[in-house]
Amino acid sequence: MPHVAALAPSVTTEPAKRKRDLDNTPGPNLGNLTCSPRKRRQLTLRINIPAASDLPEEVHDDADLASSPISGLSSPDSLFDEPTSLSPPTSSGLSSSSSSSTAGLTPALLTGPPIQGLFFTPTLLLSERTADSVIRYCLDTYFHTPCVNQVMLFGRFIAPPSPGGAEAPSTTGLPPILRELLLTLQEMLRPVLPPKTHALLFPSTPTRARQAILNLYQPGEGISPHVDLLGRFGDGIIGVSLGSGCVMQFAKARRAQEAKGAEGESEAWDVYLPQRSVIVLSEDARYGWTHGIGKHTRDYVALPDAGVGDTTAGRWIDRGVRLSITFRWLLPGADVVGEEASSP
Template identity: 45%
Template sequence: MLMSRETAPESDNDSLFGEGEGTTSDQPAGILSPARRRIPPNVKVEGLYFDPDVCLPESVALDLLENIKAKDYFRGGTVNQLMLFERSYDLVSSDGVGLSQAELAQSNLRGESAAVASSGEMASSSTTLPPFLVDLLSVLSDILRPHIPESTSDLLFPDTAGQSGRRKPARQAILNLYRPGEGITPHVDLLKRFGDGIIIVSLGSGTVMQLAPVASPPSGSSLNPEKESVDLWLEPRSILVLEKEARYGWTHGIPARKGDWVENDMMLSEDDDKAIWVERGVRVSITLRWLLPGAEIVGGADEDSEMSDHHHAQSASTM
């Protein structure tokens, strides 16, 4: 059961972002259960949408990595995070950069340096997101709409045409760089900073994302902390959507290790291995989420408590 092994696909991802670490990893002696390639039938979480078959085209994924490489967002691997923001009348600063000091204070979620896009890198249209991210949103809308509820589509991709008087929320995009052995502590995205509806896109390498119900749901909530947790294998080009219970009542995190046990989807008989060991390569994630009104205000009454109440934490140490 524990003998199969799958190496990370050959690519030039390491050269995109710096030297990095290799993908060599000692295979652990045993496992409790492998990560699932699909959401198990017994895990019923409102607002959790994931299907490995609903993914980005390979050409789109390659273009995204090439754009990130061309702009050197990770500065040769010396930073691991970049935050970009759509232009909003409430959020945009006097010099035209859609970035607030409150967001800068939040930028170092994984305990390392965060890069900030300059005004020269912003698109000149009605959005401050670079053109390749604007294109990504269009592709995601086309891919996801047939597979998620209409209300979820409207939340993630609002059509503001003809809705006079309604301001479109400001969207934030976070690019994160993960080398083999790196992870992020399980957390719920800040409740008073970010709205409902989160999209996570995986590029370059797969990883396991651990999803678990929060230990103490908010007061008055109907969320059930006894629900079973799940480890999902996020393949390269995969798309994960979190809203409602999945966004507010479940933590998500990535264990710090150089590889993962994943269920064997090629098992043809009981004699075949039920799990395979998959070594991690360099992974880039793109997370898209909404800023709440007032999220740009620095030093708000709830800012300090909000930053301490949630489990956005440093990169977990290499294992």
């Protein structure tokens, strides 16, 4: 029999320690998922490590997928925020760039910044059907309890079978719909990633277990700038934005900036991630840059025909409720849930 290194099946709830900081088409009424900032301070973090027997063989979604299941939560859009006071949303998703509030502002980029190891193509989008299927499943399965806004799912590392040994189990511990999403991403990203990076994210024979973290964010919430824990997660991170877009901010990490010496002035980029988009962080983008999302209800974004750094051609885009799915590789011992060691 092959050796299978597996995480024990369990579902754990504990007070959330999240320090980090979907279009207005008709959809199901999900108002019960919206919580006031004060109420959202007492959140629960749900950690789900399913056993193979807990996983349905198939996920069916016969509902009408023409409308986004997250629409109707709110007109603004976000997915990486901490509770904060929310500004009232504007009545329109787009606002005039002539507003005096844009004085001195530089619109967020619509394309990937020149950061080594960061891959982002704004026109490379998941299909609406795939996005809506994933959203519906996650909302119905993990976010049906009010004010739960973060879920961690841990896969299992299954060692390859030894010659002549029995066939290893086919499940990885992640639900089928997320495994299908990974297969979709594998083919979707193949033309745009260097072979080395693609192999890092989608190896033919995995040597580590994956973690998927699901975050549901209300407008006005954000995630503090951070580098994902160096002692817990390996290289190669995939981020999927569903339901709504938001601006993600990248800044050179302090240690990398200090190592650069006197020549290095502060470097920072704001990038707009539209709904159904995918971003990959690897190498320097993963280890040498922080990423975060400001606590705003709308974002100032460059016009499609504007040049880089143009401070006049921009538009405001309101945020809505956003579902983020992040896939990361677990390092040895990272399956132990408890007090997190501070990142170096």
